[in-house]
Amino acid sequence: MTATISKIIWLAFGIVWVILRQRPGHRSRKTPVRYSARGLREFVLLGASLTGLGIVPGVYLAIHFPRFADYPVTPALSYLGIAVDLACLWLFRRTHSDLGHNWSVSLDLRERHTLVTTGVYALVRHPMYSGFWLMALAQLLLLPNWIAGPAGLVGFGILFFGRVGREEDMMISAFGDEYRTYMRHTARVVPWLY
Ligand code: SAH
Secondary structure, eight states, rough: OHHHHHHHHHHHHHHHHHHHHHHHHHHHHHOOOOEEEOHHHHHHHEEEHIIIIHHHHHHHHHTEEEEEBBOOOOOOHHHHHHHHHHEEEEEHHHHHHHHHHGGGSSSSEETTTTOOGGGGGGBBSSSSHHHHHHHHHHHHHHHHHHTTTHHHHHHHHHHHHHHHHHHHHHHHHHTTHHHHHHHHOBBBTTTTTT
């Protein structure tokens, strides 16, 4: 396992993820929105996540910047990164099939929005965000660079902590006690822990 192979694997997973997102993206554009909490704040949060998970590592792969922050590859960490990325892709597929037409890239409520509490949503309230944490962790494990590697954890962390409370408030305002009860039975992103 060399640094180049580890980087190519990160890129290949990214491409598969983008392909997996095509169908849900298409469906979401066709499903009317009944309420949206999008705004400058959501725009900035999404920008931070895109920067950390896409732009910073993308620049690193394209022009090898910042080269000074490189460190040697540990093959065992790269293999672990592959396993984490596989788990991440599986989770993205599951969450999209469980959420169906209720999915949005931002904070929206769709026409005929239903509260999903089954499948992976029976274990945690934000399994798609669990998937993003796995994606960010895989980036750290696969990219041997002190800036490009952790950038995903920082970028997605900003989105997650800036959004998750507001998302839960939005779900409470839409589903009331049904969501409050659901919250009592589930963790946020790590089953039984958080
Ligand atoms: N936070 C969830 C969903 C991310 S997609 C997860 O990580 O899996 C974001 C959209 O999903 C939000 O706009 C919200 O309307 C919707 N959503 C979040 N939780 C939901 C649930 N349990 N059932 C239905 N829709 C949900």
